Amino acid sequence: MAAILPVGRLARHASLVAAYVLPAVIAWALLGLLVNAAPLSATALILIAVYGVFYGLVEAAGRARPSPPGSTWQVPSAWVLGAPRWRRTMVWGSVLGPGFATRNPYAGFGLLPLAVAAVGDLRYGVLLAAAIGAAHGTGRALALLRDVRVADGANYLQSMLRSMYWRMFDGYALLAVAGLSVMACVYRL
Amino acid sequence: MSWTKAFCAAGAVATGMVVGWAVSGRIAAVAVPAVLIAAANGYSKAYSP
Numbered sequence: 001m002a003a004i005l006p007v008g009r010l011a012r013h014a015s016l017v018a019a020y021v022l023p024a025v026i027a028w029a030l031l032g033l034l035v036n037a038a039p040l041s042a043t044a045l046i047l048i049a050v051y052g053v054f055y056g057l058v059e060a061a062g063r064a065r066p067s068p069p070g071s072t073w074q075v076p077s078a079w080v081l082g083a084p085r086w087r088r089t090m091v092w093g094s095v096l097g098p099g100f101a102t103r104n105p106y107a108g109f110g111l112l113p114l115a116v117a118a119v120g121d122l123r124y125g126v127l128l129a130a131a132i133g134a135a136h137g138t139g140r141a142l143a144l145l146r147d148v149r150v151a152d153g154a155n156y157l158q159s160m161l162r163s164m165y166w167r168m169f170d171g172y173a174l175l176a177v178a179g180l181s182v183m184a185c186v187y188r189l
Numbered sequence: 190m191s192w193t194k195a196f197c198a199a200g201a202v203a204t205g206m207v208v209g210w211a212v213s214g215r216i217a218a219v220a221v222p223a224v225l226i227a228a229a230n231g232y233s234k235a236y237s238p
Contacts, residue, residue, distance in 0.1 A: 056198065057198060099230070112223055173222060177205060177219060179204065179206040182209065184214040184219060
């Protein structure tokens with residue numbers, strides 16, 4: 001009975017989102033601290049423009065290669081096999097929430113550390129990094145809740161199609177950010 | 190790359206440049222889309238731990 005009560009479900013969903021968001025905010029804030037401690041802003045802006053145009057064109061054109069930078073590492077099954085639900089959630093949340101360790105199918109993720117480095121101010125850099133972590137962790141947790149709700153093997157082709165659309169969207173977003181970065185370079189350098 | 194895609198790609202870069210010019214190259218113009226890309230990136234990944 002308790003399992004179907006909306007309040008229980010809400011609490012479970014909130015704890016799942018928190019398990020993804022909190023590690024993501026901490027990991028990204030640390031990255032913000034690290035990359036803004038050094039004067040990398042100008043270099044990062046130039047790299048954003050180059051990276052954005054290159055991978056933006058690759059993704060907008062629908063080409064599979066070159067693959068975006070990332071890792072193929074996956075959570076070892078031994079970490080979650082036989083573990084209680086709360087520990088599985090904590091492990092997946094800590095690893096998938098920040099998004100650094102596992103596979104990133106879209107190149108947009110690689111742009112995010114550059115955007116943090118481009119800030120060039122420790123306080124705002126950490127704030128932006130934390131916001132990126134919160135956004136990524138929330139998105140990841142909501143995607144998990146979506147997949148649990150509509151999990152269906154017959155949707156594989158639809159899922160592939162959606163992935164292609166997301167990739168194209170990511171490509172155009174990268175191109176737009178590259179344009180923004182060029183103008184930021186023009187005004188700053 | 191088809192002409193349509195090339196045109197859309199050029200349009201995306203041009204839009205970014207116009208917005209960047211309108212906000213005088215402020216870094217917030219890069220920061221805001223970065224947060225949106227992060228959210229979209231997290232949401233669009235397949236569930237594959």
